[in-house]
Amino acid sequence: MASYRPGRDAAQAEAEHGITDAIKLASNETPWPPVSSIVDAVRDAATDMNRYADHRASVLRERLAEWLGVGSDMITVGAGSAGLLQQLCLSFVDPGDEVVFPWRSFEVYPVYTQLMGGRAVRVPLDGWSVDLDAVAAAVGPGTKLVFLANPNNPTGTALSTDRLADFLDQIPGDVIVGIDEAYREFNDPALGDPVVDLIDDHANVMVLRTFSKAHGLAGLRVGYGVAQAPLVEQVDKTMAPFAVNALAQAAGVAAIAAEDEIRARVDLLLAERAALVAELRSDGHEFPDPHGNFLWLPFGCRTDRIHLGLERRGVVTRPFSGEGIRVTVGSADENDRFRATLAEVLASDRQNRSEQV
Ligand SMILES: Cc1ncc(COP(=O)(O)O)c(C=O)c1O
Incomplete structure (x- = not known):
């Protein structure tokens, strides 16, 4: 079966191309280290590492529920939101069942579908946007x-919750819909809040949401899901024991407490x-907002x-062969370097192509 392809890291690119000083803009991580209160919470939690964590991550669930203004029975947690996406497949997909998703989209959807023996139904995008009617x-x-x-x-x-509501009206109630908001914090709030x-x-x-992106905790693996209680109960059944480790639970709680600092970084x-965006467009590039x-x-x-040219010059991006390059927005220095290297x-x-002609 197909493997999940993670973004390459800077060290891999340096070793392969014999360069130093590579930067990674390939996995949509935050460029800065986590805020200090989160690092302190993780350090404190590390002293109890000889014990298993709380399997249910009760404290984190409680904090999430208060934060989001929902009941604590409406929250589940997972080893990243990718862990919860896999749990949704484990909970609902048997061999031969269909999993429908727009394509191109997040690469784990077909991998997890195949893992269950399910059938992936890829619905082409309309231009670069999800075609909800076709889905x-x-x-x-x-x-x-x-x-x-x-x-x-x-x-x-991105789609508004009004459009998602119209879509959901067309979907049978026994088909589970995972709305994957890994990038929630960067989205336009005017599009609504699905929760x-x-x-x-x-x-x-x-x-489904995560602490990996805006909160800078990609390396710890903690994400969460919000749904009505019976759906949460089903998804909880497929959680691997202690999937959200003790350090990740402590970091999640600290990240909620550090909301203002995180917002400033976002x-x-x-x-x-x-x-x-403004600079690349002034350089003549066309791309979706x-x-x-x-x-x-x-x-x-x-x-x-283009991907190889960037990588040989130390800028690691994510290529989708024959389609395009996804580049993470980094720090000001990283973005300047990306733009200059792309122009080069x-x-x-x-020049190579004109020489060939
Ligand atoms: C759309 C989407 N969903 C989910 C994830 C998984 O994030 P995590 O498992 O780190 O929460 C990613 C990561 O890149 C993503 O792009």
């Missing part, structure tokens, strides 16, 4: 699960994103060449 039309009697990444990875487009706007009326919807990153902490540059058949790669590509 609804693809749901049939064999469908158990729908995944919708919102914002979509890698194209960065507030959709969960009460839809017992088949789980909203605002900084959004300002960086706006600057990078981003709603996450990454940009989608649809280079089509030039993708592999494109100039050398143009």
Whole structure:
């Protein structure tokens, strides 16, 4: 079966290309280390590492529930939101069942579907956006699960909760819909909040979020899901014992307490994103408006060449061969380096091609 392909890290690129000083803009991580109160909480929790963690992560669930204004029986947690996506498949997909999702989208959807012996139904995007009507039309009697990444990875487009509500009205109540909001904090709040706007009326919807991106805890593995209590109960049954480790639980609790500091960092990153978008557009690039902490540059058949050119010069991005490059918005220095290196790669590509002609 296909393996999940993680983004390459800077050290891999340095070793392969014999370079130093590479930067990684390939996995949509936050460029800065976590805020100090989170690091302190993890350090304190480490002194109890000889004990198993609380399997249910009760304290973290309670804090999440208070924070989001829902009952604590409406919260589940997982080893990253990817862990919860896998639990949704384990809970609802038997061999031969269909899992429907837009494509291109987050790469674990087909991998997890195949892991269950399920059948992946990929619904083509409309341009770079999710085509909700086509997704609804693809749901049939064999469908158990729908995944919708919102914002979509890698194209960065997003849908409003009004449109999602219309979509859900067309979906049978026994088909579970996972709304994957890994990039929630970077999205436009005017598009609505699915936890507030959709969960009460839809017992088949789980909203998935993570501490990996905006909160800078990608290396710890902690994500959460919000749904009506019976759905949470089903998904909890498939959680591997102690899946959310003690350090990750402590970090999650500390991250909620550090909300203001995290918000300030998100605002900084959004300002960086706006600057990078404006600069790349002034350089002549066309791409969809981003709603996450990454940009989608649809280079089509030039993708592999441009990706390699960037990587050889120490800028590691995420290529989707024949389609485009996804680049994470980094610190101001990283973004400047990306933009300058891209211009250099494109100039050398143009020159090579004119020499060939
Ligand atoms: C759309 C989407 N969902 C989920 C995840 C998983 O994040 P994590 O498992 O770190 O919470 C990612 C990570 O890149 C993602 O892009």
